[in-house]
Amino acid sequence: MAQASAGAHQGHEHGHDGHHDIESMRTFGFWIFLITDCILFGTLFAVYIVLHGNTNGGPTADELFAMPGIIASTFILLTSSYTSGLAVLSMNKGNVKGLIGWLIVTALLGASFIALEITEFVHMVHEGATIGTSAFLSSFYTLVGTHGLHVSLGLVWMVAIILQLSRRGITSVTKRKVNVISLYWHFLDVVWIFVFTIVYLMGVM
Amino acid sequence: MAQHSAKGHGAAEGHGHEVHGGGHTHGSFKSYTIGFLLSIVLTIIPLVVVLNGMLERTGTIVVLLVTAVLQFIVQLLFFMHLNEEEKPRYNLMTLILGLVIVLTIVLASMWIMAYNGVAH
Structure with missing residues (x-):
């Protein structure tokens, strides 16, 4: 039974050591992806910083941003970064229920972040601030929207991992997957720190 | 198991x-x-x-x-x-490489556009 399920999880003839080498290489490969994603966000930040003054007679950052919602989403995302860490802690203790529970909390916090962001965008569009209004708004929606898209993608991915964990439990493969999505989630929080600082705080100061 | x-x-x-x-x-x-x-x-x-x-x-x-x-x-x-x-700290090395690229893109864009007579 043990052998069979181990074989099924691995799907090839590597032993434990070779298998874990592969899992660790996959985690490192994901880290490299995150670095390239940093470069993607770096270019979007560069565009925003260059264009944020070009409002074309439309609304400025100071007039548009509603800080209470932004502050709420900032603390929500920060907390979800912490709870995804707690999920990894539960996993390292071998606690599947704790792991799935913290992942669900993280996903719910992520979903509320997205809900707040969509509300903000809808509100702004109703005020006439669309992506085509000015160079400032084009770069704003591209930068913040790309981050939101990353969070949404992470949500779908996290639900898939939760389902897989409930079926397979903690194996070397699901363990790597949880480590990787937790890295991804911390990364999204890091990107948001800079969105919050450069877009919102510097926008309203 | x-x-x-x-x-x-x-x-x-x-x-x-x-x-x-x-x-x-x-x-x-x-x-x-x-x-x-x-x-x-x-x-x-x-x-x-x-x-x-x-x-x-x-x-x-x-x-x-x-x-x-x-x-x-x-x-x-x-x-x-x-x-x-x-060690060897590959994660740190790739991070530093990424940060160098990001900072170059951001700071150089700001620097170039600050002297762009067309945009301002």
Whole structure:
């Protein structure tokens, strides 16, 4: 039974050591992806910083941003970064229920972040601030929207991992997957720190 | 089954040490909580400074950037455990390469566009 399920999880003839080498290489490969994603966000930040003054007679950052919602989403995302860490802690203790529970909390916090962001965008569009209004708004929606898209993608991915964990439990493969999505989630929080600082705080100061 | 998962658990922790540093000795509840509290403080400081207009423009920008970078470092150390990586530190090396590229793109764009007579 043990052998069979181990074989099924691995799907090839590597032993434990070779298998874990592969899992660790996959985690490192994901880290490299995150670095390239940093470069993607770096270019979007560069565009925003260059264009944020070009409002074309439309609304400025100071007039548009509603800080209470932004502050709420900032603390929500920060907390979800912490709870995804707690999920990894539960996993390292071998606690599947704790792991799935913290992942669900993280996903719910992520979903509320997205809900707040969509509300903000809808509100702004109703005020006439669309992506085509000015160079400032084009770069704003591209930068913040790309981050939101990353969070949404992470949500779908996290639900898939939760389902897989409930079926397979903690194996070397699901363990790597949880480590990787937790890295991804911390990364999204890091990107948001800079969105919050450069877009919102510097926008309203 | 129990045997297998126990063995898998131990081996996976070894892997965590080696690559991204998420094994059993890393990331205690205490270290995550300290990181979380530090992040909250580092979010509140710039918020208070900006919303109360406590400093002049340059001072505010300095406070914002310093607290953002500090929070970035807090996340890297307390949440991603970058400091617990074993040698050779490939994760750190790729991160530094990425940061050099990002800073070059951002700072050079700002520098070039600051002297762009067409855009201003």
